[in-house]
Amino acid sequence: MAEGFSEERDWLPVRGDRLRAARTRPPGAGRHPALLFLPGLGARSLTGPLDAAPPNDGVASLLRAFADAGFVTLRVDPSGVGESGGPAFVDADLSAELDGHRAAFEALRGSPFVDPERVFLFGHSLGGVLAPLLAQGCGPCGVIVYGTTSRAWSECLADTARRQLAFSTIADAEVTIESERAARLYRELLRAGSSFARVTTDHPDLARCVAAADVRGEHLHGRSLVYFRELERIDLERAWRAVAAPVLALHGEHDWVVSADDPRRIAGFRAATGSPTCVRAVPGLDHDFQRHPSCLASYRNRGRGAADAAAAAIAVDWMRDLLAGNALGSGAATGDTAVPEASNE
16 A cells, blocks of 8 residues: 555456556545556566655656546556566567557546546557557547657657767767668668568668667567567557547657657647647656756666656646646647757757
8 A cells, every 4th residue: 555545456358368457546435537557668567566666766656646646547567578468578569559558448447436538648658659549549538648759660769879879989970870870770670671681681781780789580679570560650640630639748858769859749740630739848857757967867877867756747737737627738738838859968
């Protein structure tokens, strides 16, 4: 039992398998607003007790803040992660992952202590890419994304590689060369659909590029290339335009993983539809909800910053504002909040 809320673990049936789920529940009778957390890339189990998480665990800090604010929260370990059954995480496909998220949303909305008209989605990083796809069919009250991309997956990876190379100690000329190689590698693997063996045969210089170190046979960053090719085919502009619910797009000031202009691009996608979008920068935070003095400090000390629930505080204010009847939510309307470009300082 954590202060202000209780936690319980359960199973979520999906495609004949069981996924491990964990939810928080505020005290008091009646139905409460709720939030489904869509995690980022990686085979990390998130269903352990929040009060047992390390003090600098940014995701746990975020979820505790939502729970303390009176929201029911639900998080689910994907296929093959932790105690979850199903195919191995490295080989699971995108459609199965989306089915798991949809099942989780419906389970949350159907809980006897959840108000089915007040259920939100919160997508972190990769979870933010999937959030608009889920929102179209699930009909959430609102959608919040943090540290997510607005670009094709190959472009996102290439941009991230470019920023990482710029933070490294190699010469500027080499940064330019390696950035171009990374962009070509990701285009060939994901957009063209070529195998790594074919890419390196046709383009021998890519076999030795820095980005190639993340490829293991038919896997990239610990997941199947098939999965990432499915991601590559997502038309994010079209997906965001189809979201009827209000959207809050957040970016950490010191997040170097995704581009600082992604929230504004998401707002731009939605501008033609008239759907309300709020764009906010979160001072001092990096991609992992940790506080660092700069992007460079986050890059060099990733995972070793102090957890900070500032993103949750902004999101809670926005959700409460929506629930009170303000269609835009608290904070700036589309385009009013400056989101600074990540720097090397």
